[in-house]
Amino acid sequence: MNSARSPLPARLVAAAGQWLPPLIVAAGFLGLWALLTLTIYKGKGFLVPAPQDVAAAFAENFAVIALASLTTLREAAFGYLIAIALGILIAAVLSQSRILERSFYPYAVLLQTVPVVAIAPLIVLWFGYNDFSVIIISLIISLFPIINNTLLGLQSTPRSLVELFAMHRTNRLATFWKLRAPSALPSIMAGLKISAGLSVIGAIVGEFIIGSGGTQGGLGVQIIFAQGRMYTSLLFAEVICATLLGFLFFLIVTLISNALLGHWHESAS
Amino acid sequence: MNTAATALDADATAPPRPRGGGVPIELREVWKEFDTKVKALDIVNLDIAGGEFVSIVGPSGCGKSTLLRIVAGLLAPSGGACVRATNARAAFVFQDAALLPWRSVLRNAELLMELEGYAAPDRRQRAEKAMQLVGLSGFADAYPHQLSGGMRMRLSLARAMALQPDLLLLDEPLAAVDELTRDTLQEELQQLWRKLNFTALLVTHNVHEAVYLSTRIAVMSPRPGRIEKVINVPFAFPRAPELRATAEFAALTGQVSALLRHHAVGGAE
Ligand SMILES: Nc1ncnc2c1ncn2[C@@H]1O[C@H](COP(=O)(O)OP(=O)(O)OP(=O)(O)O)[C@@H](O)[C@H]1O
Ligand SMILES: [Mg+2]
Numbered sequence: 001m002n003s004a005r006s007p008l009p010a011r012l013v014a015a016a017g018q019w020l021p022p023l024i025v026a027a028g029f030l031g032l033w034a035l036l037t038l039t040i041y042k043g044k045g046f047l048v049p050a051p052q053d054v055a056a057a058f059a060e061n062f063a064v065i066a067l068a069s070l071t072t073l074r075e076a077a078f079g080y081l082i083a084i085a086l087g088i089l090i091a092a093v094l095s096q097s098r099i100l101e102r103s104f105y106p107y108a109v110l111l112q113t114v115p116v117v118a119i120a121p122l123i124v125l126w127f128g129y130n131d132f133s134v135i136i137i138s139l140i141i142s143l144f145p146i147i148n149n150t151l152l153g154l155q156s157t158p159r160s161l162v163e164l165f166a167m168h169r170t171n172r173l174a175t176f177w178k179l180r181a182p183s184a185l186p187s188i189m190a191g192l193k194i195s196a197g198l199s200v201i202g203a204i205v206g207e208f209i210i211g212s213g214g215t216q217g218g219l220g221v222q223i224i225f226a227q228g229r230m231y232t233s234l235l236f237a238e239v240i241c242a243t244l245l246g247f248l249f250f251l252i253v254t255l256i257s258n259a260l261l262g263h264w265h266e267s268a269s
Numbered sequence: 270m271n272t273a274a275t276a277l278d279a280d281a282t283a284p285p286r287p288r289g290g291g292v293p294i295e296l297r298e299v300w301k302e303f304d305t306k307v308k309a310l311d312i313v314n315l316d317i318a319g320g321e322f323v324s325i326v327g328p329s330g331c332g333k334s335t336l337l338r339i340v341a342g343l344l345a346p347s348g349g350a351c352v353r354a355t356n357a358r359a360a361f362v363f364q365d366a367a368l369l370p371w372r373s374v375l376r377n378a379e380l381l382m383e384l385e386g387y388a389a390p391d392r393r394q395r396a397e398k399a400m401q402l403v404g405l406s407g408f409a410d411a412y413p414h415q416l417s418g419g420m421r422m423r424l425s426l427a428r429a430m431a432l433q434p435d436l437l438l439l440d441e442p443l444a445a446v447d448e449l450t451r452d453t454l455q456e457e458l459q460q461l462w463r464k465l466n467f468t469a470l471l472v473t474h475n476v477h478e479a480v481y482l483s484t485r486i487a488v489m490s491p492r493p494g495r496i497e498k499v500i501n502v503p504f505a506f507p508r509a510p511e512l513r514a515t516a517e518f519a520a521l522t523g524q525v526s527a528l529l530r531h532h533a534v535g536g537a538e
Contacts, residue, residue, distance in 0.1 A: 160367040163343050167361050168384040178384075182371050264370040264412050 049233035054240070057233035064222065069241050072203050072218035073248075075131055079138025080199035080249060084192060086139070087146030094147075095154040095180070105151070112144035116202065120209045134206030134218070141202035142195035149194070153187025154180050189257040196249035204242055219245075291320040291468030292357035292435040294340060298349035300493075301335055309335040311493040312349070319435075322462055322469040324479035326529060327489030333472040336494070337361075337438050340470060359436040360429035364444050366421040368413040374424055375400070375409040381432045392431075399431035400424075403457065419450035423457070430461060437462075439471040443478065455481055456510055463506060476525045481513060486525060490532045497532050500525060 030051055037050040045053060058065060090108070094101045120137050127133040157180050165175045207220025219242045226235035294317040301310040309332040317323050325333050338344040339351055341361050360381065368377050378396035387395075400406055403423040413421055422442060429437060443451045459482055462469055473479050479486045486500045502521065504512060512518050 158365070158367070160363040160365055161369070163338070163341075164361060164363070164367050164381075165384065166343055167341055167359065168381055170384045174384070179369070182369070185371070261371075264414060 046230050046232050049236055053233040054236040057231070058237040058240075061234055061237070064216075065219075065238060065241055067216055068219045068222040068238070069245060071131075071216070072200065072207065072220065072242065073245055075134045075206070075218060076138050076199045076203040076245065076249070078135045079202055080142055080195065082135070083139045083142035083146055083195060083199065087143050087191070087195075088150050088188065091147045091150035091154060092176075092181075094151055101151070108144060108147050111140060111147075114140075116141045117205055120205055124206075124209050129210045133210055134203050137206035137209075138199045138202030141205070142199040145194040145198065146188075146191040149187045149191025150184060153184025156187070157183045186261055189253065189261065192253045193250060193257070196253050197246035199249065200242060200246035291466055292354045293317060293319045294436070294468065294470070295352040296336075296340070296349070297352065299336075299339060299346045299351060300348050301332065301339065301344065302347045308493040310339075310346075311490075311495040313494070313496055315487060315496060315499070317468060317470065319468055320466055321484045322471070322482055324471045324473055324483040324486045325489060326473060326476060326479050326486060326525065327494060328491045328529070328532075329474075331489045331492050332494030333489060334440055337440050337470065337472055340436075341438050353436070357435040358432060359438060360432050360434035362422075362425050362429055362437065362439045362442045364441040366413075366418075366425040368421060368424060368428075370413050372412075373409065374405060374411050374413065374416070377413065377424055378405075378427050378431055381428055385432065395431045395433075396427075399427040402430060402461065403427045417450075418446045419454060422446060422454060426458070426461065430465065433465070434467050437467050437469045439469065439473075441472055441474065444474065451475075451478070452510065452513075458482065459506075459508060476522050476529070477513065480518060480522050480525065481508060488525065488528045488532065498528055500528075 033048075034051055037045070037048055041048040049057070090104075094104055094108075116137060119140075123136050123140075124133045127136060161179055161183070162175075165179050170178070203218065204220040204223070207218045208224060211217070211221060211224065219238050223235055223238050223242070226232070226238060294315075296313050296315040299310060299313045300308075302308045313336060315323075325336065327333055335344065339346050340353075341359055342351075343361075369380065372380070375393075375396055378400050379392045382392040382395060397406070397409070400409065403426055405420065405423055405427060408416065408420070413424070416424065422445075425442070443454055446454065455478055462482075469482075471479070471482060480502055483502050486502060487496045488498045488500065489495065490497045500521075504517070
């Protein structure tokens with residue numbers, strides 16, 4: 001029944017069943033990539049570098065990449081955490097009244113439809129060429145999915161449960177904490193998962209705009225540098241790191257989500 | 270089971286409430302039109318004595334749930350009045366069991382008492398007794414998704430019973446369980462009603478269920494719902510499961526079904 005109680009071999013088989021397919025895909029992808037660099041892109045490493053060249057560039061520039069990754073990680077993490085706090089708060093407030101929601105929700109949607117790349121320069125103009133601007137850009141891009149999903153979750157409490165609480169004269173506050181908030185949790189978690197990757201994208205976009213006057217910047221800055229130097233294998237290594245950062249956020253949220261919802265929500269398993 | 274029921278009845282810490290056969294209900298010229306201009310209920314008059322078990326049957330959409338919500342105090346009638354003792358304690362049992370998936374079985378059983386502000390030790394004790402009453406004692410720490418449909422309904426009943434209601438309102442509580450489970454639950458419901466002495470108002474589509482459980486059956490017309498006829502069910506209590514196989518039982522269910530069919534056709538003209 002419960003996977004925690006089944007014998008070890010069965011668990012290994014189950015784990016293999018889960019991890020093997022994506023690993024096979026990864027191996028196939030690497031193989032195809034290597035093949036391409038040996039055929040079509042032979043001698044054109046500046047367009048598509050071979051996997052081993054990317055690995056070499058990664059090793060050679062490890063210090064720079066690690067520092068850049070940490071910078072981007074810090075910016076994206078701040079943007080993401082502020083977006084979570086702000087997004088949930090805004091949704092909780094909007095969910096309190098239809099009029100509030102109708103007045104402000106359209107502007108929350110604008111947050112999503114405004115091209116972040118286009119307003120990023122404006123934000124840099126306002127807040128300066130620094131980490132703070134990057135955090136703001138990351139925040140803006142991660143905010144809407146969190147507001148939207150939280151609001152959806154808070155508003156889709158099953159009717160019978162709402163009536164049950166109403167029958168026993170439960171006040172608004174107690175109904176919110178005992179019913180609406182917990183039943184919104186799966187939806188909130190879904191929003192957080194979407195925004196996990198977005199926050200890293202926002203940070204990279206922000207770094208593109210602020211650039212760096214020769215000082216050490218995040219991955220976005222390093223990617224622009226690598227491009228300028230036609231150092232494509234380094235660029236690849238940095239893009240991979242940026243991707244993994246987003247994945248890391250996603251993974252952490254998924255683990256938290258499973259821990260919170262594992263024992264009651266079907267979609268969490 | 271008997272001891273459990275006695276124990277629940279004899280609970281000295283219970284808040285004072287009128288005993289002796291549940292609370293009477295009087296529906297006087299109640300009608301209901303929604304904001305959408307849908308007229309759900311035409312004039313409804315119904316007198317229910319304390320401790321009665323009345324079922325409401327009628328075509329889909331005729332306003333049965335609306336009527337139940339009015340009696341529950343969840344909806345205000347557009348006109349007329351639903352008269353019942355102001356200190357009467359009512360509990361509602363929904364078709365979908367309406368459990369909180371993030372709470373364990375025991376904590377679900379405690380929910381209504383928690384909302385009503387009972388002290389924690391008292392509520393734990395009553396919840397455990399109520400769970401014993403419906404045969405769920407071994408599942409205190411399980412979560413609702415680990416229960417079968419029948420067990421979920423038992424939990425929903427236990428949750429209501431723990432409150433020692435004077436009035437139990439049931440909206441198609443057994444519509445979603447299989448036939449065998451339904452028969453068992455009907456017997457258990459009848460035992461609970463006989464032991465705990467509440468007034469019961471049951472909405473059902475199942476004529477057999479209505480005849481087996483009720484002292485009287487109210488047959489409603491299609492929307493806007495009216496009570497076309499109230500039928501006495503003469504069988505003595507306790508009613509054995511074998512009653513369902515008798516000719517008298519078949520005759521009465523036949524009579525109710527015929528009435529339903531007749532009015533369904535009549536209403537469509
Ligand atoms: N909150 C509401 N607002 C507007 N119309 C409603 C509302 N609730 C119910 N109605 C309408 O009132 C009518 C009666 O609904 P109700 O749910 O009471 O029917 P019912 O007899 O319980 O039906 P069923 O057997 O299918 O459960 C329906 O036409 C329904 O669409
Ligand atoms: Mg209904």
